[in-house]
Amino acid sequence: MPAHLTAVPDTPDDEPGLVWDQPVPLGSQRVLPPFPVDVLPDWLAAQVDAVAVATQTPPDLAGCVALSVVSTAVGGRAIARIRTGWDEPVNIYTVVALPPASRKTPVFRAMTTPLTLAERDLAEKMRPVIEQARLERKAAEALQERAERTATSAEADERESALADALDAALTVHGKEIPPEPRLIADDITPEETASMLAQHGGRLAVLSAEGNIFDILAGRYSGSPNLNVFLKGHGGDMLLVDRKGRPAERVDNPALTLGVTVQPAIIDELAETRKFRGTGLLARFLYSMPENTVGDRIADPPPVPEEVAGAYHERVRGLVMGMHEWTDPAVFAFSPEANDELIDLHNAIEPKLHPRRGEWAHIGDWAGKQVGQTARLAALLHAVRHHDEPWAQPVDGTTAKAARVLSEYFTEHALMVFERLGADPAIGGANTILNWIRDHQITSFTKRDVHRALARRFNSAADLNPCLAVLEEHGHIACIEPPHSGRGRPRSPIYWTHPRYRA
Structure with missing residues (x-):
């Protein structure tokens, strides 16, 4: 928003005739795109649109929760195989920033109810298996107890045989694990509990929360120290060792954690305070959304979600959960050559922007460097929605990869805003330094040499000012x-002439 020149000064020291507009706060000029609902497959798009209207909330919220729901259904049960040698997990982390009283809870309820019902169905299905395992273990423990009593009271010539029997009985008990009741989702949960639940449930879990304080928990505000390991490995699928009290450590070879949370915008601003979040790469793993709040424009009596829309959504999400739950070895979502080409094109478009000296995205290289992989994950999720009956039976096509790329572009614009707010852009940070100098000294005009002399400790060379x-x-x-x-x-x-608001 540059000022408009209306008159050329007679001498270089005369103030020119400038017409000033209201200055724009630094970092807030970015116009964020709305959530691209139209790239979602029909039945999912219909639910997102209907929930947004019924709750009078931005579609970004329902859209991001919808992606987290699909990630919950598929994550840990499938991998995206883009090409030979490149597999991606299909779980994602999303965070939506909205102020209080934004009706986040009704949106979460509408979008996650099918997961709750599917979890109940899985528990009912597993109940006979769990009961049988419990009875078998109880019987084995009784045999072990008798074998141990016999071994301790056996005569010398029978002791060796009795000890062998007791050992066999103990090993039998050890092998009689009682499977836990199936769980898909958790809410307010610590990193330690998350790791334990991942170990119990085959490396698969989703943390979905409308009012989550996940970043407070991760920062260690309740435990005293940050614990990010499970959330770092749970996104990338890296092997996780879980220490459980009184039991041997458990190994989770391919953990797949889904995060779908909302936070207040002020929490986003506070993320820079915990350096470990950025330094460990945690912030680079999130897909960010900062939608425009609808408060002030909401209608009092919006139409409810149509029954046929909600019914189709519930049925297909439940079917996807139940169909994917049976996969122990992950199903493979193979990418077609056209889908692979789309990701290659995206890589070629992004790579120059990541250059550490001249790249426009160098300041978010940690996040943008994962964009191609995140796009592949989004394509796999959209593929699972399009082919919810048997998504493993056909490849991810180019159309789906293009749709995922549109989603990726949406998340990129929102991530740029987030990292600007975190002070990640050195140009914004330097501009704030200069602006503070102008304010403090009520500067009317200056040259580049003036500001460099005044702020030499901040800027190594005059070129850094540009x-x-x-x-x-x-x-x-x-x-x-x-x-x-x-x-x-x-x-x-x-x-350089300063806006009149900064002058004496």
Whole structure:
């Protein structure tokens, strides 16, 4: 939002005739795109749209929860095979930032109810198996107890045989594990409990919460120290060792954790306070959404979700959960050559932006460096929705990969906003430093040399100022004027005039 020049100054020191607009706060100029509901398969798009209307909330919320629901159904039971040598898990982490009283809970309830019902169905299905295992273990423990009594009281010539019997009985008990009641989702849960539940449930779990304090828990505000290991490995599928009190450590070879949470925007701003979040790569694993709040524009009596829309959604999510639950070795969602080409094209478009010196996304390289993999995961989830009966029976096609790329572009724009708010963009950070200098000293005009002399400790060279000054000019805080040149000697340096609000 640069100022408009209406008159050229008579001398270089005269203030030009500038018409100033209201300056834009730094970092807030980005216009965020709405959630692309139209790229979702029909039955899922219909549910997202209907829930957004019924609750008078932005579709971004229902859309992100919908993706987390599908991740819960498929994660840990399938892998995306993009090409030979490249497999991706299909679980995702999403976080939506909305202020209090934004009706987050009704949206979560509408979108996650099929998971709750499927979890109940799985528990009912497993109940006879669990009871049989419990009875078998109880019988084995009784035999073990008798064998141990016999061994301890056996005569010397019978002791060796009795000890062997007791050992066999103990090993039999050890092998009679009672399977836990199936669980798909958890809410307010610590990292230690998350690791334990992943071990109990075959490496598969979702943490879905409308009012979650997940970042407080991760930061160690209740335990005293951050514990991020399970959430780092649970996203990438890296082998996890779980220590359980009184029992041997358990190994989870391919953990698949899903996170779908909402937080208040202020929590996003606080993420920079815990350096481990960024330094360990945790923040790079999230798909971010910062939708525009609908409060103030909501209608009092919106139409409810149509029964046929909710019915189709419930039936298909439940069917996807039940169909994928039987897979112990993960199902393979193979990518077609066209889908692979789409990801190659995305890689080629992103790679120059990640260059550490000249890349426009260098400041979010940790996040953007995962974008191609995240897009592959999104494509696998969309594929599971499109082919909910048997998603493993046909490859992920190019159309689905294109749709995933649209979703990826949406999440990229929102991630850029998040990382700007976290101060990750050095141009924004430098612009704030210069703006504070202008405010503190009530600067009317300055040259690049002036600001470099004043802030030499902050900027190593005058060239470092260029992107920061450009940001200030784009946001309407300063205006750059080239002084007239007489044609003799070197031209004078440009003069930067500050917005009148900063002057004495």
